[in-house]
């Protein structure tokens with residue numbers, strides 16, 4: 519007879535219990551994690567859950583919404599706004615924020631409910647990204663959410679991949695949890711650190727002709743490998759879901775670039791500051807990496823002016839980010 523194994527791993531609630539957090543934050547994070555378990559179920563169901571394909575609508579950024587974008591947004595919105603802890607939510611899939619129907623909530627939650635939308639229909643990795651802020655006094659409006667990235671109380675993502683993983687920071691390092699078959703978030707990666715050096719970069723190479731000269735020079739140096747000035751060979755990866763690309767960097771180092779390019783020169787970049795750039799930058803810095811717009815400014819120091827503001831994103835292994843900053847002529 520096989521002895522029943524006792525799982526001695528720490529679960530999410532126990533892990534957060536040990537941290538000195540603002541009152542209610544650990545319950546809020548448990549709620550976000552629980553909503554993501556529901557999203558996981560729909561992602562897993564795929565066609566069986568009626569979750570594939572286009573929804574027939576576009577979001578405020580004029581991007582086609584997939585059914586799963588809308589379903590994930592509804593799950594998070596409904597569950598968070600039902601909690602007395604929450605004062606309001608805002609997301610990629612909403613035109614404006616939604617204040618809670620009750621007063622007294624202490625937290626604002628911003629989210630990209632489903633990151634990597636173009637991966638949904640091909641059964642490739644997707645995820646959820648979230649950022650938690652303190653709610654200011656008074657009525658909640660879009661302006662309430664326009665707080666500097668350094669004011670985030672917590673940030674994280676859930677990767678719906680081969681395993682479902684929650685990667686989380688509350689400003690004291692980064693921890694990773696794996697969803698067990700019986701639905702518990704168990705601590706599997708207690709102290710995630712991004713290696714300072716790397717030989718791996720991630721960028722959408724099809725945009726090469728549109729990049730600024732500094733990015734062209736940096737990537738050309740990587741491609742030259744041992745024959746070039748860098749004196750080492752590089753590997754390239756691009757999952758087309760920021761969650762999965764950042765997760766790879768969390769696990770084995772690397773750099774991720776979605777830089778400004780000249781296709782729409784007045785647009786700072788593709789990714790959104792409040793629910794993509796800021797939470798990922800908080801996580802990356804807490805894991806010992808760096809995150810910058812262009813080598814000059816840390817993303818966490820960008821002053822937000824709009825809910826759906828875009829930002830160039832360059833993040834990952836610290837020493838490699840310094841090289842990118844130098845190469846970009848900063």
Ligand SMILES: O=P(O)(O)OC[C@H]1O[C@](O)(COP(=O)(O)O)[C@@H](O)[C@@H]1O
Nearest residue numbers: 630632633634635722758759760761
């Ligand atoms: O298709 P592209 O231009 O390579 O862009 C991929 C990027 O777009 C995104 O999918 C944008 O996120 P959404 O799917 O939430 O709109 C990022 O996750 C990813 O890094």
Ligand SMILES: [Mg+2]
Nearest residue numbers: 630633634794
């Ligand atoms: Mg996204």
Ligand SMILES: [Mg+2]
Nearest residue numbers: 610630632633
């Ligand atoms: Mg999205």
